[in-house]
Amino acid sequence: MTNSAIGEIYNQQADTYAGYAENRFAWQYLEQPAFDHYVSDFYKSNTHVLDIGCGNGLVARHFVERGVLPQNIMGIDPSSGQLALARQATPGANFVESSAESFDVEPESLDLVVTNTVLHHLDNDQLEAMLARIYVTLKPGGVYFFVDIDPDQSAESFDPKRVNTWKDVATPWGTQVPFFNRQPGALLDALNRHGFDMVAGAPLSIAPEALLEDQVQYEHYDSRPSRMAARFQKIPTMKKIPRYYDVHIPNLIQSPEEEIKATLVDDYFKAWNKQSLQLISQIFSTDAIYDEKPGEREALRGLESIQQYWQENPVAQQNIRTDYHIIGHSPDKAVWARFSAAFIARNKPDVVQGYIKFEIDATTKKIRRLTEWFEHV
Numbered sequence: 001m002t003n004s005a006i007g008e009i010y011n012q013q014a015d016t017y018a019g020y021a022e023n024r025f026a027w028q029y030l031e032q033p034a035f036d037h038y039v040s041d042f043y044k045s046n047t048h049v050l051d052i053g054c055g056n057g058l059v060a061r062h063f064v065e066r067g068v069l070p071q072n073i074m075g076i077d078p079s080s081g082q083l084a085l086a087r088q089a090t091p092g093a094n095f096v097e098s099s100a101e102s103f104d105v106e107p108e109s110l111d112l113v114v115t116n117t118v119l120h121h122l123d124n125d126q127l128e129a130m131l132a133r134i135y136v137t138l139k140p141g142g143v144y145f146f147v148d149i150d151p152d153q154s155a156e157s158f159d160p161k162r163v164n165t166w167k168d169v170a171t172p173w174g175t176q177v178p179f180f181n182r183q184p185g186a187l188l189d190a191l192n193r194h195g196f197d198m199v200a201g202a203p204l205s206i207a208p209e210a211l212l213e214d215q216v217q218y219e220h221y222d223s224r225p226s227r228m229a230a231r232f233q234k235i236p237t238m239k240k241i242p243r244y245y246d247v248h249i250p251n252l253i254q255s256p257e258e259e260i261k262a263t264l265v266d267d268y269f270k271a272w273n274k275q276s277l278q279l280i281s282q283i284f285s286t287d288a289i290y291d292e293k294p295g296e297r298e299a300l301r302g303l304e305s306i307q308q309y310w311q312e313n314p315v316a317q318q319n320i321r322t323d324y325h326i327i328g329h330s331p332d333k334a335v336w337a338r339f340s341a342a343f344i345a346r347n348k349p350d351v352v353q354g355y356i357k358f359e360i361d362a363t364t365k366k367i368r369r370l371t372e373w374f375e376h377v
Contacts (some may be wrong), residue, residue: 015282026221029209029221029227030204030206031116031227033149033204035114038229038231042111044067046072048072049068049113050113051073051113051116052076053100053118054075054076054082054083055086056086057266060093061089070091070092073090073093073094074096075090075095076096076097076098076100076103078100079088080097082098083095095222100130101126101130101249107136108140108142111142112143112144112145113144115146117147119146121177121180123164124164127190131190132153140236142312144196145229145231149179149226150203150226151182163181163183165180166178191232192243193243195234195235195243196234198231198232199320200231201230203227205230206221206222233235247329248329250327261358264283264367265326265335265337265358268356268358268367268370269337272320273320273321273322273361275320276289277307277310277315283366283367284303284306284366284368285368288301288302288366288367288369289301290369291370293334293373293374301369317344319343321342322341323341324337324339325338326338334358334360335357335360337356337358339353339355340352351376352377354375356370357371358370361369
């Protein structure tokens with residue numbers, strides 16, 4: 001299901017939903033109390049908040065009522081009709097038409113990102129892309145908070161024939177909307193891989209005072225918990241990388257293939273310590289790729305490019321000291337090393353640490369791709 005299709009569905013329902021949303025029972029007695037319980041420490045004037053799938057701005061108005069300045073709140077939604085209502089009802093806040101996975105926000109500019117009953121409108125690929133964007137836009141230690149349908153409470157989530165499929169569900173405001181039936185545990189696994197640690201979370205219980213408001217609705221939500229809420233915190237990039245690539249600890253007894261890989265890792269660091277262009281030329285294949293800081297720099301392709309880079313960079317370093325160890329292997333059979341290095345570069349001391357992923361051709365016994373993530377410390 002594309003975002004534009006979902007946006008159009010909510011465009012058609014914008015006015016109908018608006019008449020229902022403000023006094024929505026689940027918002028008043030399940031979702032709003034969850035925000036107050038889990039993220040009340042963000043109710044400050046200078047908190048920068050992004051609400052993904054903001055609809056008509058209900059959550060944005062909640063943050064304004066709790067003290068956040070409107071100009072520090074941004075909402076995105078694929079429905080232009082919903083956004084028009086949000087702008088009208090929430091002056092000062094910024095509302096932008098965008099999908100959940102492709103919104104444009106300055107890196108490390110947000111304190112908090114929230115989604116309220118949005119995740120079930122995303123398939124697995126869209127969810128992965130959204131989490132990747134959230135990670136980039138949050139400040140170090142920033143928080144992602146969500147309230148959503150609890151797949152653990154759905155029998156369909158445990159049915160292999162129905163899991164990871166779309167269906168149409170009836171809404172309380174008398175329409176139908178698309179719903180992605182996600183496998184239990186898949187959301188938490190995705191959050192873990194994308195660099196988030198769970199701080200707090202649980203299935204939501206209906207507030208007791210709701211019984212006085214509407215006994216039928218109360219019994220509906222009290223009989224079978226349908227919502228969950230959780231707060232996740234962004235972890236440092238260097239901690240995220242081996243988790244994202246599912247790096248497993250090495251076996252105590254190495255296989256012949258693992259011994260070849262370990263030897264090449266050793267040779268790589270020997271070449272660095274000795275500034276040996278000759279050894280580098282021996283351990284990389286002629287069509288090797290050298291990808292330093294992926295996504296930030298263009299990868300070097302071919303042995304000649306790697307040799308030229310080494311002549312200009314590592315070979316120009318002085319007083320090199322490195323420490324490294326193999327931390328494991330990823331499902332694509334790459335071997336991973338954690339390293340730290342201290343050296344003098346351009347007459348200035350430098351210390352770096354990070355990870356290197358070695359993809360090795362077992363037939364030629366050479367490195368065919370090296371990917372390196374590091375930070376200066």
